Amino acid sequence: MKPEHKPVSIQIIMSLSFTAVAVILMLFLSFLLYSQFENRSREISREASEQLLSQTVISLEDYLRNMRRVSDSMYYAVIKRKDLADEDLREEMDILYEANKDKLVSIACYYSETGELAGACPISAVKDSVSVKDQTWFIQAEEEVENFHFSLPHVQNLFNDPSQRYNWVISLSRSVDLTRDGAAMRGVLLVDMNYSSIVHLLDQVNTDLTGGYVYLMDADGKLIYHPRKSLIRMGEVKENNLLAVSYGDQSTEEVFEGKRRMVAVKTVGYTGWKLVRVVPMEAFRSGMITTRYLMIILVAVSLLVIILTNRVLSDRITMPLRKLNESVASWEAGNMYPDIYIGGSLEVEHLGRTLASTVEQSRQLMDDIVVEQEEKRKSELEALQSQINPHFLYNTLDSILWMIQGERYDDAVYMIKQLASLFRISLSRGKTIISIGDELKHAQNYVNIQRIRYKNRFEVSFDVDPGMYSCCIVKLVLQPILENAIYYGMEYMDDGEGRIKVCGHREGDNLVLEVTDNGPGMPEEAAARLLTGEEREHAKGSGVGLINVHNRIRLRFGDQYGLSCVAHPDEGMTVRICLPGIPYNKENCSMLEAGRRGQV
């Protein structure tokens, strides 16, 4: 069984439709906005990384430049000008060391050939067991004499430090020309930079709590500084430095150890060192979580506002419709005088007005139907009464009696025949619609009886188009008119002077029957009143007025049909019957009997 579909109110439909459209639009816009924001944030993060690297590299280069200047000063201003056989380097070295001791650990100069110390500061007590010629910085300086060489960070292992300190240094070495006893010879100038200066500088950069960090490596990818260098040594964490060294000075996204991260690289001038900034995408994403929640809140708040606004708007928009609906419901419930709401938008107001008009028309129609039915009932009753008018019957029977008593048997038989025919047609098996032929016959029966009763004081002639005989007419239409004509027209006529003429002809689609008498007639005003119901004095006659005939015709055939009276004072009167030309057959009769004249 198909489930019953329960209709939803227009307000809910409207509210849901608005909300759905708004939500879809909002989600789409939010997604778009979030994507844009994410891309922009990533771009900003990339730019920030590159900026941070640039600034750090500048500081680093500045520091390294200073160290090279120290080396240059020592070489060009001191070593080149001295013969080491006569002079030592101690004093100048001390000055340079003191000026830069926060960045330096030591300055030393060695003879290349022997590895013997030419001069050193601040400590010059060389460890017996150490051979400088085996140390990397020395070998590099000897191999490439034109260049400065920066070593990897290491613990200085040259001098016997009475304070038993072990200093982490980065050795800046270069090949230098020495003079001893006037002879030129090669040497190596070593400036041991304080590694802690670089560590301090980079530690300050590594304060990012979101997981991003900066590390420094040499041109071969060996780590110089890393905030988790000890953990890398322990194998607790790994770094992608060997691959990162191949990256250019740009930002790259890579996947390392299953994690996506953004890597920005910047090369430090002269040394070939590379400063690398690593930002895990996870950290970046976690930064976006706040934005994501903010977007959710904005969407939720907007949704709330939309729902409430939609609720109010749809309520206001649909209010006239709902009121109208309530009016209809009240009407449906049987209230014939509902309070129809007329208001709201143009369309709804129009609907209201139309409904109000419809209700009014309906009510009028109902009233009309009631009146009509009442009229019909009354007229039918009156028609029935006319069929059995006791005076007429009494008078006729009385006339027949006299005829029999007067031994006028043929007249009596004639009279009885006429009366029988009259009653047969009057009854018509209960039909209301009969043919004009029958109606004329009925009229003829009637006037024949009346003429005998009135001893032929008047003449009645019939001149009806025979083509009309087979058309429909409401029964007993002519008889009351003839009765009126006889009672009001022929009563005062001398014997043989009275004339009643019944004519019938077609006028277009309509049929016209006219009953004309030459009686005293009546004033036009009185004739006009005959059909309004105001002239209901029945001094004589069957008591069935013209109005009754008029109404019966209109009830059956429509308001455009019926009677009309033309009165000529002292000259007589004509009653004109207008009928539609409806052929008399079974179907038409049934329709007209059922009151469905429109379908005929």
Place this chain on the structure above:
Amino acid sequence: MKRNKYLQILLILVIFAVIAYSSWRMLKISGSPEYRSVSVIVDNSTSDRWIAFREGLEQGGQEEQINISFVSTDVFKSAEEEAAVIRKELENGADGLIVEPCGEEESGVLLNALPQPSCVLAVFGISSDPPVDTVQPDWYEMGAAAAREAVTGQNASENREPGPVSNGPVRRVGILTGDIKLKDMALCLKGAEDFLLDSGAEIVWTYGPDSVPDSRALSDKLSEKPADVLLSLEDAMTKVMADYARETPAKCPDLTGIGCSEQNITNIDEGWIRALVVPDEYYMGYHCVISLSRKLGTYSAVKETEPVPFVIVTKDNLYDEDMESLLFPVVR
């Protein structure tokens, strides 16, 4: 109609719930990260032997968002004294503790004072299996490695094969220990003795006084029973041994020891000690924090033991790249 009204109210309630949840999450995220505080209690905190350990702790704290408070302490005279410090730190709101037990603790005073779910022991000396997580070296292995280095002069690798060492003559070995009533020291001694017996070396004496002696006491011991090799199983005794070598270089036997202080590194550098077995205290400190962080996060009662690796340092490998990083974690 009524149903639609209820649905609307439900929808609005759901939206309010979403707003409330998102706001709460946003506030939680935007707030500063929650740092927990952990107190570290060791014997004589100013000693330079804790430098690497402390560095490891700080690195671990940085990784795990833990504030490390290295409590200033003097030399503890008793377990009660250390237990009092532990209680004070707990009163001060420490979320966790990393404790190095000061010595034998038979009464249980120290262990009873420890908050078991949030405590990790950095063990250098304890008499029994503690009920809390420990981070310590494999003392038996370390003792054996030191003994092997002492009698063979070869690096004792982790893959060494047991049994007598074939090269070199059998030598007389004098062993200096800490308090052998402590479980770790006993294990260390056992490892050394087992190796020495297997290698055929003779243990002429084992010396483990209650307090750290001076070099004269050692001199007396050697005068009593000379030894070719001195093997120290404790940092302080290794210093004493090196002091003796400085004072009487001519008479001094070959020295091998266990230790991690900067003084003993200098002793290696200067040649007074031939080999030094050094536990990776940086690793130890780091793993103490990691282990404690796991406990603070999960409150797991599962005991976890992180074996701390060790290296054998000689004058030849002292300045190797990896060795430098391990021995000198602090950049001055």
